[in-house]
Amino acid sequence: MDRVDLDLAWTRQSGMDQEQRDEKASADLLQHLIRYPEDLLDIRRLQRSFGVPSQRVAQVLWKVSPRH
Incomplete structure (x- = not known):
């Protein structure tokens, strides 16, 4: 079971x-x-x-960008 499956099981x-x-x-x-x-x-x-989703990854990347 991978990380995503474990997290999903825990959150459910x-x-x-x-x-x-x-x-x-x-x-x-x-x-x-x-x-x-x-x-x-x-x-x-x-x-x-x-x-x-890729949109969420992009939002997180924007937050950690050195420009901010």
Whole structure:
């Protein structure tokens, strides 16, 4: 079972709705990128790993961009 499956199982058990799951996945992605900035180079892998749509990945990348 991969990371996304484990997170989904946990959030379903905890009673989180889809919006809360998306927020948690985005927060997890943001923390990951702060810790491993080199992973910015592979957006598709980030999408699969964190189970978030490309638009959400782009929003998180915008937040961690050095311009901001």
